[in-house]
Amino acid sequence: MAAVRLRKVFHYPEDSDHENDREELDEQEQERVIEQLQRQNDDRNAHYNVTFTGASLVLTTTFLPSILWASSLSQRFCSLMGIFSLLASAYFMRFFPLHPDRKGKKPMLAEDDRWALFHAALLPLNGVVCGSLALYGFLGTRSSEPWSVLYFIPGVMLGAILLARQVMLSVDLSGLKDLQYEYKGA
Numbered sequence: 001m002a003a004v005r006l007r008k009v010f011h012y013p014e015d016s017d018h019e020n021d022r023e024e025l026d027e028q029e030q031e032r033v034i035e036q037l038q039r040q041n042d043d044r045n046a047h048y049n050v051t052f053t054g055a056s057l058v059l060t061t062t063f064l065p066s067i068l069w070a071s072s073l074s075q076r077f078c079s080l081m082g083i084f085s086l087l088a089s090a091y092f093m094r095f096f097p098l099h100p101d102r103k104g105k106k107p108m109l110a111e112d113d114r115w116a117l118f119h120a121a122l123l124p125l126n127g128v129v130c131g132s133l134a135l136y137g138f139l140g141t142r143s144s145e146p147w148s149v150l151y152f153i154p155g156v157m158l159g160a161i162l163l164a165r166q167v168m169l170s171v172d173l174s175g176l177k178d179l180q181y182e183y184k185g186a
Contacts, residue, residue: 078147096119098168
């Protein structure tokens with residue numbers, strides 16, 4: 001009698017049935033995972049907050065020599081505006097709320113905030129100051145003024161802070177909390 005050979009169907013390793021063998025998390029495990037992710041996100045946000053606020057405050061010292069030894073009144077004024085811009089960037093990074101609105105698109109301010117007008121105007125005003133300083137710095141580099149390179153620092157710092165805040169806002173764990181009990185484990 002001839003031997004019967006049974007053929008096995010070839011499967012690639014990534015085609016395994018492990019996707020269907022997924023073990024579900026129970027309610028406590030879901031809570032623990034979400035809390036752990038929230039702590040990691042809060043720690044990262046605090047690190048960004050301290051780093052970029054501190055960098056803005058440290059960079060204000062770069063304008064002190066130009067205030068003391070600048071040759072013209074316009075250079076001193078621009079140096080003061082550079083300090084103002086860096087302080088405004090540090091304030092923006094440290095004290096502006098980081099909670100997204102209902103749609104998760106932009107940070108919202110508290111309705112009862114006395115400083116709401118100040119908060120609403122600070123970022124655009126800082127952007128105008130940074131743009132003006134960059135223009136003055138560009139014109140100064142063409143005429144070889146020694147302090148002109150410093151005037152690009154506030155704009156770069158504001159851009160870095162806006163980028164950091166965007167990264168901080170990009171993590172939204174409320175979606176996980178909404179899905180938390182939809183997929184209950186056994």
